[in-house]
Amino acid sequence: MGELIDWTTAFDIFDKDYIENPFEIWDTLRNECPIAHTDKWGGSWLPTKYDTVTKMAREPELFSSREILVVPPAEAPGSGAYGETKAAPISVDAPMHTWTRRQLLPAFSPRAVDELEVFTRAWCRELMDGIAARPTADAAVDYAQQIPAQVIATMLGVPTSMKDTFTKWVRWSLEAGLTNPELRIKARAELQDFFMGEIIKRRESGTKTDLIGELVHADHDGEPFPDGLILGMCGLLLIAGVDTTWSGIGSSLWHLATNKEDRERLVQEPELIPSAVEEFLRAYSPVTMARLVNNDMEYEGCPMHAGDRVLMAFPAANRDPEHFENPDQVIIDREHNRHVAFGAGIHRCVGSNLARMEMRVAIEEFLARVPDFELIEDAEVTWAGGQVRGPRTIPVRINKSIGH
């Protein structure tokens, strides 16, 4: 246990207890203080009810996306080597949000994602060749973490050998880096140098066949996208696409390693995997992004001030008993599941089709090769938390594998 915290007035999303088991905390807050406030980390509000979170997400004129991180960057905007970079569309408001989002949508359409499935499955199978042959494995490090970086590298058109470097940048930006701004600045500098090199290559070669090439040759009102915008968008795709999806795959495998019945049922009835994916997304939602209050106002009885942060607690909304029957129970064939793990409103996740495909294929391929596995007794499972929650180590014993 960490120190004793009054969660209604001093919640701390980086506290060990919040990272490990936020569910009871959200229940308490929903009952006692449905929009809680803390002074920790510069101060923020935390709505925990489904109706409030989804309403706020649909009021971008009240709640801006100019700042989506709880701990703001230490450096002034524009202080990087390439001037002002914008992680659009996630950290901009309309009108810029509209045209930057529109530019990305085709690459993430269901059809585009279908085309990536064959490659994703082949890569999962290759990973499982290594895992199935062993008595134990780390389902997070050896598997979940390996998948999304490889997929996004392919989409961006950069060498897949970069995936470990990508993973490092992501961890520096979103895990350790969330509370350590120096690490975040270092990650940003390395990432921007790399992507600037890739942008220059595509400008010289005229390549349009990958996501970076599409951004380099895109225009808005007849003007090409500035370098800072392209860099910000590439960085966003990497960071938004990797940490989140690896958390989603990891939480699913952790659940299956600790819930024999669900695992056995999915092995027997793999056609249930898509609905299990939705349930894992609901119950273990990884992502909480922030907003900035635009003007002083009273909101549902709370005195909010311009510049206050609000945490869009989509994961807490997904456990609200007013919207989900037995919300703390994981029901892999749940019938009504209108979860908001991918957000709501204009910023709803651009990569949701891709994330769903990666989670489904990762689970299908894991269970096909290793139908029986369990958490190693007494081994430690570590969870990353804060704004993206997921297991970072899942030591498992492999009880049965197929093809070895």
Ligand code: HEM
């Ligand atoms: C399980 C995996 C994922 C989850 C749970 C997730 C969740 C979210 C959430 C909650 C938002 C809304 C943020 C807000 O309201 O401020 C969001 C936005 C976004 N996500 Fe995802 N995401 C996942 C995977 C991905 C992937 C694979 C990509 C792309 C490679 C991606 C790209 C984006 C982008 C570009 C936005 C910004 C959309 C906008 O502002 O219009 N995400 N995501």
